[in-house]
Amino acid sequence: MATDLAEEAKSRGIDYFLISFTDLFGVMRAKLVPASAIGGMQEDGAGFAGFAAWLDMTPAHADMFAVPDPDSLIQLPWKPNVGWLASDLYMNGEEVAQGPRNTLRRIVAKAEAGGHRLRHGVECEYFILSEDGQALADGRDTQAKPCYDVQALMRRYDVIAEVCDAMHGLGWGPYQNDHEDANGQFEMNWDFADALVTADRHAFFKYMVKSIAENHGLRATFMPKPFADLTGNGCHAHVSVWDKGGKRNLFDDPAGELGVSALGYHFLGGIMAHAEGLCALMNPTVNSYKRLNAPRTSSGATWSPNTITYAGNNRTHMIRIPDPGRFELRLADGAANPYLLPAAIMAAGLDGIEHGRDPGKRHDIDMYAEGHKVRGAKKLPLNLLDALRALERNKTLRAAIGEETCAAFLKLKHGEWNDYTRHLTDWERETTLDC
Numbered sequence: 153m154a155t156d157l158a159e160e161a162k163s164r165g166i167d168y169f170l171i172s173f174t175d176l177f178g179v180m181r182a183k184l185v186p187a188s189a190i191g192g193m194q195e196d197g198a199g200f201a202g203f204a205a206w207l208d209m210t211p212a213h214a215d216m217f218a219v220p221d222p223d224s225l226i227q228l229p230w231k232p233n234v235g236w237l238a239s240d241l242y243m244n245g246e247e248v249a250q251g252p253r254n255t256l257r258r259i260v261a262k263a264e265a266g267g268h269r270l271r272h273g274v275e276c277e278y279f280i281l282s283e284d285g286q287a288l289a290d291g292r293d294t295q296a297k298p299c300y301d302v303q304a305l306m307r308r309y310d311v312i313a314e315v316c317d318a319m320h321g322l323g324w325g326p327y328q329n330d331h332e333d334a335n336g337q338f339e340m341n342w343d344f345a346d347a348l349v350t351a352d353r354h355a356f357f358k359y360m361v362k363s364i365a366e367n368h369g370l371r372a373t374f375m376p377k378p379f380a381d382l383t384g385n386g387c388h389a390h391v392s393v394w395d396k397g398g399k400r401n402l403f404d405d406p407a408g409e410l411g412v413s414a415l416g417y418h419f420l421g422g423i424m425a426h427a428e429g430l431c432a433l434m435n436p437t438v439n440s441y442k443r444l445n446a447p448r449t450s451s452g453a454t455w456s457p458n459t460i461t462y463a464g465n466n467r468t469h470m471i472r473i474p475d476p477g478r479f480e481l482r483l484a485d486g487a488a489n490p491y492l493l494p495a496a497i498m499a500a501g502l503d504g505i506e507h508g509r510d511p512g513k514r515h516d517i518d519m520y521a522e523g524h525k526v527r528g529a530k531k532l533p534l535n536l537l538d539a540l541r542a543l544e545r546n547k548t549l550r551a552a553i554g555e556e557t558c559a560a561f562l563k564l565k566h567g568e569w570n571d572y573t574r575h576l577t578d579w580e581r582e583t584t585l586d587c
Contacts, residue, residue, distance in 0.1 A: 154222065156191075156194075157191070160235070164232075166234065167234070168184050169187065169193070170228075170234060170235070170237065171185055171237050177564070178487060184234075194222065200215070206564055207250060213243070214244055218239035221238050229322070230364055236359075239253070250554075250556045250559075250560040252557075253351070256347065259498050271345060271346055271347065271392050272494055273345070273350060274490075274493075276358065276387055278339075279337050279385065280308055281373060283370060288335055290308065296452075299332060300330055304331050319357075325343030326343075327341055327343070334383040346398070358374055376437060376440045377446070382449055383451055384446065385485055389497060391478060403419070405477075408476075410464055411475070417510075418507075421509030424471070425509050426500040427470065431532055431542065431543075432540050432542065433553075434496065435487070436487050436488065436565065438535070438569065438572045441539075455467060459519060459530070461529050463516050463517075468518050468519035468523075536569055543558065
């Protein structure tokens, strides 16, 4: 092991470690371990009951151990005597195949064996709410078009600056913060990196934003659509594939259309071919489909896709190509699992490369105003059940991501859908009581 966590604790003044993992629903789980015990935990892992988290297990399963990755160590910027560690899951001495971080590591290894290295960055949108989560924290944030509003941005300076300063200190390379399209909504951008590094940072970022907001008596949410009339929380992913050594961007080709190589378009073709199944993983909640296919919001646009199309520098499509050598996938939302998101992107993209998939015609039109003119383009699923069924039918995508992961995810998500259907809403009573 390159890093001795016990020695790190002594040199950095760490008293406790959070040994954490992210389950299939994207929920972060952890145990708080005193530094005096970290040596054994580094070797054997912290014990968990898998059934107690969102994993496809029963109370009869053996202990599950979260073995921390020392390279992921982050000292909590707001509580530096505590160190956070991402972990990989093991049971009976073998990797837990359905563990999201294990799934990503497995796909990363397969990609690198073929000479490909995924790098991505994420744009994590979130709302800052009152402490009880019932209203926007800023009662004066009421503009019809609030995006980039300097007054509303600076009224939340205390939270935003603390998060940005933390990212600076962690070496993530943050470069801009803004008020987003919805009232009370914000976004913070940092540098892209290798898939596993960005996934760990994505997971920690959500935890950090929520924690810092709580310290200020507020609540942050990444919920896809917390308010019906406001733009939802997206999680746009900026994607490129590099050679195994990380020296050359394989998507970059000055002679290619919009500066993208043939390999890049095949990768994009894989995303297009598997988009319906990808929705289950990138838009994984009932609420996700209040963001996709949504009616126009109070700001004038949803900024989310409704059709499986791509374009140049045009934000009304599922995929846009803003610059040479990369593309932006605008499908995922704030509920996307930080590890399954890049795993799914890579699985679909590598299939596209392997089979030379053609993404089809580029449509440089406003899809919101002129989408009806596009013939043959598939619509995105209308609800979670349709997305789950699309993933079930997609044997290629399931095999690429991992059958164990997909089977466990589908089983648990079908349970969530069934739970949702058992609930009656006020709308149903109002529209059906007198039928």
